[in-house]
Amino acid sequence: MAAPDPKSDKLEKPAKPAAPKPPNPESGKTVEEIIARVNNEIITRSEYDKARQTAEEDAKQECQNRCTPEQLQKDIEDRQKHTLRDLVDQSLLVQRGKDMGLSVEADVIKKLDSIRIENKLASMEELEKAVAGTGMNYEDFKNNIRNTLLTQKVIGNEVGSHINISDDEVNKYYEAHKSEFVGPEQVALREIVVSTEGKKPEELPDLKKKAETALKRVQDGEDFGEIAKRLSDGSTKAQGGFLGQYKHGELSKELEDKVFKMKRNELTDVMETKQGYLVLQVLEHYDEGIQSLSKVKGRIMDELYSAVQRAHGTGHARVSQDSARAELRRDQAGLSGYRGRRRHRDSGSERHAGSH
16 A cells, blocks of 8 residues: 555555565565665665655546646656655655654544544554555554654744744635535544443442543643543543544434533543543534634644645755765666665665675
8 A cells, every 4th residue: 555645545455466476595584675875764675666656646646637648647757756855855854853852643643543534434443454454564554654744743843933824824725715624513532531341349439530530630721632641541542532523423322412512622521431431522623514714724724834844845855965874876877777785674684686
């Protein structure tokens, strides 16, 4: 499966695999051709090939029903021409983000949930199975998302401090794109769960007290997400209790009747369920129809910032690259003529391809 594209959350199956090759005398070893070094990181042939495939898929998606076959082919060639440069740029920006101590883990969870919703999957576990069904390792899938988001965050920090988005620009964008902000009534929810599964009856009062304490701490001003990470027993604790966005009919009637009457940031009381004691927070409540500017202003700001960042991002990476110890193993004929090093994953050793 191609690396996830921030513009699309669809999961797609990869092309049909090629026929198996004859046995290799070095079978049992996974050999990767290294085509570039960027400081202490490497870029492999398989990463390069996947990036080229992604570039082609992106071009097809963006050109759908809008381009002639000739225009599509030119767009694909233009994108693929800069594949290695773009991989080096991203590697530099990811390294910069790590050096800056930036974290995008919460954003990764939100992106995964967006993909889950787009593909009509009931849980993160189902998303993991769906990704595996396309032939991609789930951790690689998450890491692709993480690197994309970290790259965007670095550019945002480095370039965004010089970007000033006025209220007038936001208003103009909102008026011009109102049709994009039409949707059903939805609520975005976070949870704190104190599990009672397998517990003895005499333990329940203390467990309920734990849930009540968590609720009280949030009511007193502590961040819901941080309390969820510390005190929740739910599978969502790592993402600060974030459950996702729900439309009518996607929750139990009891919960739906309760949360759809609540406003943004409101909290439920401690509720008793079969799994344990539950506290919910309505992170956002979206009305049916065209969303108000106040509800979508954050999305609009992100889009306007991203548009400017995209214009500056490559240039910023090029400046970073000047100081990087990037060993690009390319000859004048291009990558097809390269005979570089190969990495043996089983031992971490390297040898020249020409010495096989």
